[in-house]
Amino acid sequence: MSTEQAPRLAVRAVTKSFGAVAAVREVSLDLHAGEVHALVGENGAGKSTVVKMLAGVHRPDSGTIELDGRALTLDGPAAAIAAGIAVIYQEPTLFPDLTVAENVVMGRQPRRSLRRVDRPAMNALAAGFFTRLGVAIDPDRPARGLSIADQQIVEIAKALSLDARVIVMDEPTAALSPVEVERLFAVARALRDGGAALLFISHRFEEITALCQRVTVLRDGALVSSDPIEDLTVDEMVRRMVGRPLSTLFPKRDVPAGDVLLAVRDLGRRGVFSEVSFEVRAGEIVALAGLVGAGRSEVVRAVFGVDPRDTGVVRVGGRELRAGDPRAAMAAGVALVPEDRRQQGLVLEASVARNATTTRWRSLARFGLLLGGAERRAAREWTARLQTKYADLDDPVSRLSGGNQQKVVLAKWLSTAPRVLIVDEPTRGIDVATKAEVHRLMSDLAAEGVAVLMVSSELPEVLGMADRVLVMREGRLVAEIPRERADEESVMRAATGQGAAA
Amino acid sequence: MTAPEKAAAPTGRTPDDAAASRVAVLLRARELGIVLALGALVAVTAAINPRFLSAQSVRDLALGAAILVVLAVGQTVVVITRNIDLSVGSVLGLSAFATGSLLQAAPGTPVVVALLVGTLVGGLCGLVNGALVRFGNVPALVVTLGTLYVYRGVCFFWAGGQQINADELPPAFLAFGTATVLGVPWLLLIALAVVLVAGYALRNYRSGRELYAMGSHPQAAVLAGVPVGRRLLAAFAVSGALAGLAGVLFAARFGTVDAASGTGDELDVVAAVVVGGVAVFGGSGTVYGAAIGALLLTTIGSALPVLAIDQFWQGAIVGALILAAIGTDRAVAARVAARLRRREAHHG
Numbered sequence: 001m002s003t004e005q006a007p008r009l010a011v012r013a014v015t016k017s018f019g020a021v022a023a024v025r026e027v028s029l030d031l032h033a034g035e036v037h038a039l040v041g042e043n044g045a046g047k048s049t050v051v052k053m054l055a056g057v058h059r060p061d062s063g064t065i066e067l068d069g070r071a072l073t074l075d076g077p078a079a080a081i082a083a084g085i086a087v088i089y090q091e092p093t094l095f096p097d098l099t100v101a102e103n104v105v106m107g108r109q110p111r112r113s114l115r116r117v118d119r120p121a122m123n124a125l126a127a128g129f130f131t132r133l134g135v136a137i138d139p140d141r142p143a144r145g146l147s148i149a150d151q152q153i154v155e156i157a158k159a160l161s162l163d164a165r166v167i168v169m170d171e172p173t174a175a176l177s178p179v180e181v182e183r184l185f186a187v188a189r190a191l192r193d194g195g196a197a198l199l200f201i202s203h204r205f206e207e208i209t210a211l212c213q214r215v216t217v218l219r220d221g222a223l224v225s226s227d228p229i230e231d232l233t234v235d236e237m238v239r240r241m242v243g244r245p246l247s248t249l250f251p252k253r254d255v256p257a258g259d260v261l262l263a264v265r266d267l268g269r270r271g272v273f274s275e276v277s278f279e280v281r282a283g284e285i286v287a288l289a290g291l292v293g294a295g296r297s298e299v300v301r302a303v304f305g306v307d308p309r310d311t312g313v314v315r316v317g318g319r320e321l322r323a324g325d326p327r328a329a330m331a332a333g334v335a336l337v338p339e340d341r342r343q344q345g346l347v348l349e350a351s352v353a354r355n356a357t358t359t360r361w362r363s364l365a366r367f368g369l370l371l372g373g374a375e376r377r378a379a380r381e382w383t384a385r386l387q388t389k390y391a392d393l394d395d396p397v398s399r400l401s402g403g404n405q406q407k408v409v410l411a412k413w414l415s416t417a418p419r420v421l422i423v424d425e426p427t428r429g430i431d432v433a434t435k436a437e438v439h440r441l442m443s444d445l446a447a448e449g450v451a452v453l454m455v456s457s458e459l460p461e462v463l464g465m466a467d468r469v470l471v472m473r474e475g476r477l478v479a480e481i482p483r484e485r486a487d488e489e490s491v492m493r494a495a496t497g498q499g500a501a502a
Numbered sequence: 503m504t505a506p507e508k509a510a511a512p513t514g515r516t517p518d519d520a521a522a523s524r525v526a527v528l529l530r531a532r533e534l535g536i537v538l539a540l541g542a543l544v545a546v547t548a549a550i551n552p553r554f555l556s557a558q559s560v561r562d563l564a565l566g567a568a569i570l571v572v573l574a575v576g577q578t579v580v581v582i583t584r585n586i587d588l589s590v591g592s593v594l595g596l597s598a599f600a601t602g603s604l605l606q607a608a609p610g611t612p613v614v615v616a617l618l619v620g621t622l623v624g625g626l627c628g629l630v631n632g633a634l635v636r637f638g639n640v641p642a643l644v645v646t647l648g649t650l651y652v653y654r655g656v657c658f659f660w661a662g663g664q665q666i667n668a669d670e671l672p673p674a675f676l677a678f679g680t681a682t683v684l685g686v687p688w689l690l691l692i693a694l695a696v697v698l699v700a701g702y703a704l705r706n707y708r709s710g711r712e713l714y715a716m717g718s719h720p721q722a723a724v725l726a727g728v729p730v731g732r733r734l735l736a737a738f739a740v741s742g743a744l745a746g747l748a749g750v751l752f753a754a755r756f757g758t759v760d761a762a763s764g765t766g767d768e769l770d771v772v773a774a775v776v777v778g779g780v781a782v783f784g785g786s787g788t789v790y791g792a793a794i795g796a797l798l799l800t801t802i803g804s805a806l807p808v809l810a811i812d813q814f815w816q817g818a819i820v821g822a823l824i825l826a827a828i829g830t831d832r833a834v835a836a837r838v839a840a841r842l843r844r845r846e847a848h849h850g
Contacts, residue, residue: 057724076727077725077726077727078728078729081726082727089725093719093722093725094719094722095714095715095718095719095723095785096719096785097714097717097718097781097785097786098718106711106715106723106728107708107712107726109708111708115707116707117706117707117708117711
């Protein structure tokens with residue numbers, strides 16, 4: 001019924017590119033007053049980019065955003081706030097050192113004479129919002145130490161204080177318990193009935209069907225469909241999110257599995273993940289799938305020892321690894337290719353040769369000195385094996401393309417001749433050709449008897465490369481699916497908690 | 503108790519509760535620790551040598567602290583935003599020399615004008631710092647380390663080895679350096695005024711609160727629509743202006759200005775601010791704390807000779823205080839984080 005009216009907020013064919021990568025292409029979207037609109041898609045489908053354009057953080061390269069029929073120029077967050085668009089992020093953006101009330105009304109504090117901030121009025125205002133939301137938060141306490149749920153409530157109070165007419169919620173439920181989700185939904189419905197237009201992003205389909213009236217699906221930065229929720233089954237939604245043919249990108253070889261090389265039992269870290277147990281055998285490629293934030297990277301970082309662990313045992317080839325000791329892990333033959341190569345995998349300003357050999361400086365050094373010869377020889381050998389393209393070994397690694405940078409990271413770890421190779425998002429942000437090469441490499445290593453544990457958010461990669469798929473959701477291992485039975489729907493369902501894995 | 507019951511109604515607290523929590527806040531305040539340290543230092547020193555509390559000694563101490571206090575207030579404004587201004591010593595020197603030259607050339611210049619000129623020179627230097635940080639996208643540490651040398655170089659180039667002595671400065675200006683109102687030196691009054699105005703503005707004005715917000719969570723400040731760039735410029739301009747003001751006070755107090763005035767002051771200032779409980783990662787701390795920190799450092803400097811402790815220990819003691827202040831910061835942060843994690847584990 002409300003769809004007959006003109007939309008409150010209309011996104012018209014917006015496009016946004018970062019460098020050569022088009023994050024969002026020609027996406028259109030109508031938000032109506034009194035309606036909750038769901039935006040769904042796989043990780044990297046462009047949801048967050050759309051949100052950031054509405055928040056005024058990114059400006060669209062082309063296309064327009066209209067509010068009540070008038071074109072908006074959102075040249076900064078202040079402009080979005082002034083237009084009455086409030087954004088609630090998955091990670092609350094509060095000022096921990098300031099009081100809750102100040103967080104709610106930052107920049108719009110009530111004032112008394114001489115333009116001074118009126119603290120009692122400010123606290124009363126915030127207290128009023130909390131009463132409306134049905135929670136007891138002391139407006140005068142600092143925001144530091146609030147639970148995630150309470151931080152989320154403070155964010156909503158912010159939206160109320162703006163008198164927001166458009167409210168965007170970017171995965172607000174990711175860190176909430178069911179009771180807290182219910183409370184959030186009650187608030188969202190009240191806002192909707194109050195005439196606001198809501199955009200709701202979530203990976204949980206039961207939440208979307210419970211709360212939303214309309215659902216828009218994005219895939220690879222492009223709009224797939226936009227329908228009333230009644231017209232779309234969950235199965236159909238999943239199909240539209242992932243629908244993409246598997247190509248020969250995945251040269252998976254069948255290798256008989258050998259001995260257990262990596263055994264993880266009851267691994268836990270308070271508030272992050274718990275009771276994670278699994279094994280990886282020689283010659284096996286095991287994928288750790290799940291949504292962003294499910295705790296996958298945290299698990300492999302704890303296995304390797306970069307992050308601490310509170311409980312559990314990690315064994316490599318039968319020998320127990322000490323917690324929090326990456327050197328011991330490396331000595332035992334474990335290699336971790338991290339998720340964020342620019343931050344964690346490379347020293348961008350240093351040369352290709354330096355970067356490719358950092359893991360082996362000890363063995364390459366003579367009398368504690370790292371002289372050029374051995375380092376360059378080792379670097380040349382491994383970069384050649386990985387067909388890395390660079391102009392000169394002395395070039396800073398930052399000059400290489402993303403795919404070649406990833407190869408340098410791989411070279412650095414493969415040169416340690418690992419028995420257990422852990423790769424975290426091995427092909428994120430690299431082109432298709434290099435992707436295939438990285439996959440071939442993983443397959444070859446497995447054939448040589450290496451145990452490979454791969455964290456990946458790309459379903460095709462998971463399905464194409466893994467012998468077994470472990471699925472994590474909200475810090476727990478929820479499913480283990482063998483290759484024969486793993487398909488997009490079974491993994492997606494397990495990752496989102498939609499029923500048992502097939 | 504006749505206080506209207508309704509006053510506390512919105513939060514559901516009785517006035518007694520509110521009063522109790524106010525006391526608790528006071529006890530928890532970072533400033534309390536340094537006030538106690540300062541009190542203990544003065545008490546011990548005075549017990550050993552009562553002359554430490556003589557009028558003359560206290561006056562010397564106050565004059566010495568006044569300049570450091572003014573610098574510390576400016577530094578606090580910058581540090582609160584998660585930045586730092588290392589150029590203040592050089593700005594002080596440049597301002598002192600500029601003011602000295604002006605007074606030498608035009609001895610009739612009123613003291614107020616001299617103060618304004620010095621403040622203006624400093625403010626311009628600060629604005630340059632702020633612009634480099636904002637538009638150059640370079641960390642403040644690097645920018646102000648650079649301008650530390652640049653401003654000092656300008657000062658040396660201008661002075662050309664020349665020194666402005668007391669007999670070249672107008673007597674009215676020199677008298678201002680020691681003049682008192684009701685027994686309180688002017689320098690101290692100015693420093694106090696700076697502390698009170700800055701403290702009040704930071705607590706009671708939107709712009710002041712936004713400076714804290716920027717330091718507390720920079721990205722969130724951007725998302726909240728805080729005009730981050732403008733506030734950054736303003737913070738550095740204030741720090742520069744106060745360093746410029748301190749330069750005039752320096753000239754008035756010592757009567758002799760050369761190109762090296764204020765060399766190395768930046769480290770004392772940062773030390774005072776950190777000891778005073780202003781978090782180096784921004785977002786918390788007050789100018790009152792920083793001012794007491796400056797007072798504490800100055801007092802240590804003059805108490806050690808009285809206590810017959812080797813001057814060499816002074817550096818070590820200041821260093822220990824800085825480590826203690828930062829240690830407290832980390833300990834508090836770690837405790838809060840642990841508590842938060844436990845609570846979330848419950849939820850999960």
